[in-house]
């Protein structure tokens with residue numbers, strides 16, 4: 001179907017980028033006159049691949065592949081996280097950068113889309129090695145990023161400490177402190193209150209509002225969560241606080257189940273002590289595949305992409321899937337779930353809470369005037385509710401999925417900006 005792919009792509013194995021292209025194809029019939037710009041969405045604006053050499057503690061030098069992709073900058077500077085993971089590939093970073101373009105436009109933030117990553121397993125490195133890797137990667141990117149160009153943030157296996165190193169390295173290279181170059185920093189360094197919980201909070205708001213619309217009570221709602229990190233852990237806690245029962249949790253180490261609801265404090269303690277929630281006391285162990293068959297009302301994939309596939313989609317019992325992770329559902333699985341009548345709140349809406357509060361952080365850094373956590377949470381809720389309402393209404397009007405409705409709104413905004421700016425030169 002994609003006959004004019006850029007030459008750096010392998011048409012036989014497009015990976016997550018293929019999933020994204022299929023989503024763009026579904027939105028094309030709704031773009032009208034803007035269709036003439038559609039190809040813009042199918043090609044990242046810029047791709048930077050860097051070698052990241054580092055002195056290891058054992059005296060040897062290792063080399064890692066680093067990426068930063070700016071998918072689209074029509075609506076503002078690039079914005080998107082940095083991932084440290086052994087499976088990071090160019091296709092993955094490209095797809096994640098494109099989903100950032102869509103997400104930022106869907107909730108109407110003045111940003112384009114970008115994403116970065118380093119292909120490595122951070123668990124194999126000491127803190128000192130991670131710091132040197134982060135600093136070298138940031139230095140390699142320093143001409144590419146900046147508060148008006150492209151603003152990285154945390155993603156899988158990166159956190160506030162890594163953002164502090166990135167901010168410091170960029171600032172050293174610039175000769176002055178530039179807090180606004182990254183978001184998700186520690187609050188003491190120009191970070192925003194509420195940023196760490198923001199993505200999980202947005203997932204919680206999306207779940208609550210979707211359930212309200214479908215007539216599902218939060219109290220006693222059975223929820224299964226894949227991923228117990230920043231996003232999954234926070235969403236699970238907020239849902240439990242609101243009366244839901246978290247019946248199953250899976251992380252990289254294994255999965256646990258309790259029909260009457262898991263004790264999240266025990267899961268947190270297990271994770272702190274052993275690095276995984278597997279084998280938490282007072283829980284039943286679950287096999288990798290059995291996790292997808294758990295009886296539940298809501299399923300929240302909040303780990304990695306490509307988790308809900310044609311192999312497990314038909315076994316899912318949930319009425320609602322809220323995508324905390326980016327790209328967790330393949331196109332085939334998406335069709336199977338739709339046919340089963342499952343309501344899918346797509347990643348580009350459900351997990352937008354993180355970038356919304358990153359936007360607040362960026363604004364606060366520019367003005368050096370900081371808001372309270374209550375202000376942040378209220379503004380986050382306001383934007384999430386407005387976006388969800390517009391997308392829900394469009395999906396009903398056009399009889400399309402929430403994903404396609406989100407893509408319609410977002411791609412119209414991106415391509416309108418493209419059209420108004422005109423083509424340079």
Ligand code: NAD
Nearest residue numbers: 156157199227228229230231251252302303325326351354
């Ligand atoms: P994290 O590193 O804090 O947590 C990741 C979780 O996924 C961990 O619990 C890990 O054990 C689990 N996991 C990893 N591999 C797994 C596997 N094969 N099977 C089951 N579980 C596995 O990362 P995070 O920040 O919570 O990000 C999770 C997802 O949310 C990613 O897709 C990320 O792109 C997306 N996201 C994150 C943010 C953010 O602000 N952090 C914002 C938007 C989207």
